[in-house]
Amino acid sequence: MSIVNAKEILIQAAKGKYAIGAFNITDLIQLEGVVDAAVEKKSPLIIQTSVKPSKFLGANVMVAIYKTIAASAPIPICLHLDHCTEVDYCKKCADTGYTNIMIDASKQTFEENIRQTKEIVDYCHKVGDISVEGELGTVSGVEDQVKVAENEAALANPTQSVVFVERTGLDLFAPAIGPAHGVYKTKNPKVDFDRLARINQLLNGKTIKTPLVVHGGTGLPEDYIQKLIAAGGAKFNVSTELKRTLIDAKYEYITANREEYDPGKVDVAARDAIRKAVRHWIDMLGSAGKA
Ligand code: 13P
Numbered sequence: 448m449s450i451v452n453a454k455e456i457l458i459q460a461a462k463g464k465y466a467i468g469a470f471n472i473t474d475l476i477q478l479e480g481v482v483d484a485a486v487e488k489k490s491p492l493i494i495q496t497s498v499k500p501s502k503f504l505g506a507n508v509m510v511a512i513y514k515t516i517a518a519s520a521p522i523p524i525c526l527h528l529d530h531c532t533e534v535d536y537c538k539k540c541a542d543t544g545y546t547n548i549m550i551d552a553s554k555q556t557f558e559e560n561i562r563q564t565k566e567i568v569d570y571c572h573k574v575g576d577i578s579v580e581g582e583l584g585t586v587s588g589v590e591d592q593v594k595v596a597e598n599e600a601a602l603a604n605p606t607q608s609v610v611f612v613e614r615t616g617l618d619l620f621a622p623a624i625g626p627a628h629g630v631y632k633t634k635n636p637k638v639d640f641d642r643l644a645r646i647n648q649l650l651n652g653k654t655i656k657t658p659l660v661v662h663g664g665t666g667l668p669e670d671y672i673q674k675l676i677a678a679g680g681a682k683f684n685v686s687t688e689l690k691r692t693l694i695d696a697k698y699e700y701i702t703a704n705r706e707e708y709d710p711g712k713v714d715v716a717a718r719d720a721i722r723k724a725v726r727h728w729i730d731m732l733g734s735a736g737k738a
Contacts, residue, residue, distance in 0.1 A: 449517045449518070449520050449521070449522055449523050449524050450513075450514065450517045450518070450523075450524065450525075450546060451491075451523040451524065451525050451546060452525055452546040452547050452576055452577055452578040452618075453469075453493055453525045453527060453546070453547035453578050453580070453618070453619060453658075453682065454547075454578035454618040454619060454658065455523075455578075456491040456493075456523050456525065457619060457658035457681040457682055458655050458658055458681075459491075459737070460491070460658070460681045460682075460734065460737070461651070461655040461658045461659075461679065461681040462655055463737065464676065464677070464733075465676065465732060465733035465734050465737060466661075466672075466675075466676045466680055466681050466682065466683050466732040466733065466734065467490070467491050467492070467493055467681065467682055467683070467732065467734050468485075468490075468492070468493065468664075468683055468685055468725065468728045468729060468732055468734065469493035469494075469495050469527060469529075469660075469682050469683065469684045469685070470492075470493070470494060470495060470685050470686075470689060470725060470728075471495045471496065471497060471529060471684070471685065471686035471689060471690075472494060472495070472496060472500070472689065473496075473500040473690065473693070474500070474504075474693075475512065476693065476714050476717045476718050476721070477689055477693055477717075477718075477721050478494065478512065478516070479718050479721075480717070480718040480719070480720070480721025480722040480724075480725060481494060481689075481721060481722075481725050482494070482516055482520060482524070483718070483722050484721070484722045484723075484724075484725035484726045484729060485520075485522055485524070485725065485729065485738075486520055486521060486522055487722075487726065488726060488729045488730075488734070488735040488736070489521075489522060489735060489736050489737070489738045490522060490729045490734040490735050490736070490737060490738055491522060491523045491524075491525075491734060491737055491738050492522060492523070492524045492525070493524075493525045493527050493547070493682065494513065494524060494525070494526050494527065495526075495527045495528075495529040495684065495686075496509055496526075496527075496528060496529065497528075497529045497530055497531075497590060497591035497592070497686070498528070498529075498530070498531050498532075498533070498536060498591055498592050499591050499592070501528060501536075501540065502536075506539060506540050506543040506545070507543050509526070509543075509545075510526065510543045510544035510545065513526040513544070514544065521738070522738035523738060525546045525547050526544070526545050526546050526547070527545065527546070527547040527548070527549065527580070528540045528545045528547070528548045528549060529549050529590070529591070529684070529686075530549055530551040530590050530591055530592060530593050531548065531549060531550060531551060531592070532550075532551050532552065532554075532592050532593060533592075534550065534563055534566060534567065537550050537567045537570075537571075538567070538570055541567075541570060541571045541574050541575075541577050542574060545577070546576070546577055546578070547577065547578050547579070547580065547618075547619070548567060548571055548577060548578075548579050548580070549579070549580040549581070549582070549621070550563055550564050550566075550567040550579065550580075550581055551581075551582050551592075551593055552564055552581070552582075553581075553582040553583060553584065553585050553586075553623070554585060554593070557583075557607065557611075560581070560583065560611070561611060561614050561615055564579070564581040564611075564615040564617060565614065565615045565616065567579055567581075568581075568615055568616045568617060568618070569616070572616075578618035578619060579617055579618050579619070580617070580618065580619040580620070580621055580660055580682075581611070581615055581617045581619075581620065581621065582620075582621040582622075582623065582662075583603040583604075583607065583608055583611050583620070583621075583622055583623065584600075584601045584602045584603035584604075584622055584623025584624075585600050585601050585623055586600065586621075586623050586626065586627060586628055586662045586663055587600035587627040587628070588627040588628030588629040588663065589628055589629060590628040590662075590686060593628075600623065600627070601623065602622075602623050602624060602625065602639060602642060603622030603623050603624065603642070603646065605642065605645045605646045605649055606649070608620065608622050608646045608649065608650065609646075609649050609650060612650055612657050617657060618657065618658075619657065619658050619659070619660055619682065620646075620650065620657050620658075620659055620660065621659070621660035621661075621662055622642070622643065622646050622659065623662075624638060624639045624640075624642045624643045624646075624661075625637050625638035625639045625642075626638055626661060626662055626663030626664070626667060627663045628662065628663050628665075628686070628687065629663075629665065629687050630665060630666055630687060631665075631666040631667075634668070635668070636666070636667070636671075638667075638671055638675070640671075640674050640675065640678050641678075643659065643661075643675060643678040643679055643680060644677075644678035644679060646659065646679070647659055647678060647679025648679075651679065655681075658681035658682060659679045659680055659681055659682070660680070660681070660682040660683075660684065661675050661680040661682065661683050661684065662684045663684070664683045664684050664685035664686075664688070664728070665685060665686065665687040665688040666687075666688070667683075669731055672731050672732065673731075676732070676733070683728070683732060685728055688724060689721060689724060689725075692717075692720050692721055692724045693717050693720070693721060695720070696716050696717040696719075696720035696721075697713050697716065697717050699716070700712065700713050700716035700717070701713060
């Protein structure tokens with residue numbers, strides 16, 4: 448059985464000094480491309496949906512597809528709900544069969560973030576083997592429900608991070624350390640590697656207990672990715688790149704074949720482009736052969 452929660456595969460990754468890609472999907476074509484690439488590369492995989500696509504497809508439909516694919520896939524696969532700001536929707540997805548839930552109360556006060564995050568941790572741990580991700584500080588840019596202006600983004604404080612993780616009982620921790628959602632305007636985005644390393648040292652010292660998550664994967668230079676893995680990053684979220692790949696591949700195919708009305712061929716072009724992008728991520732993260 449290859450249905451897993453994120454915590455178990457991420458602890459292995461952090462110990463082995465590689466990371467696992469968490470790929471946001473919005474439809475079945477993207478899902479197939481992502482899974483095909485991970486199977487081909489023998490890599491553990493985290494599939495993510497943010498709230499909008501999850502509601503659009505239906506959490507129950509998403510889970511049914513996930514379970515069908517994961518049951519026969521030769522790799523461990525987790526289904527993660529990304530950046531959910533609604534406590535009730537987090538619980539609904541946990542009840543339905545998502546195996547990892549991110550409650551994003553990072554725009555709330557510190558105490559309220561702790562309260563909401565702990566509520567979801569307690570709930571998910573009671574419902575079953577579901578791990579929970581929480582965030583401290585704020586990641587700038589737009590990811591579905593969550594919009595943060597560049598000048599409002601705040602980095603996570605290392606000492607506060609320890610308090611946050613201890614008081615909530617979180618399984619995975621996403622500290623804001625600089626990377627932003629969306630496309631970077633510069634080739635050298637500001638990323639606080641030392642902050643991540645410090646948080647990792649404080650939380651995980653000798654034993655990995657709480658794997659760390661890096662948001663804003665799209666456009667991060669490869670040397671940044673390697674430094675972030677060395678500093679403790681175990682889960683890398685990638686969304687914008689896959690949205691762009693999907694739309695660009697469909698656009699290019701349709702433009703080149705304007706008189707052909709065969710949706711299946713458009714889908715194949717899109718799926719192949721996604722597969723290629725994900726294979727590249729898996730190579731950069733070092734998770735090939737780790738399934
Ligand atoms: P990007 O859209 O920048 O890849 O960020 C993805 C993300 O962090 C989703 O949680």
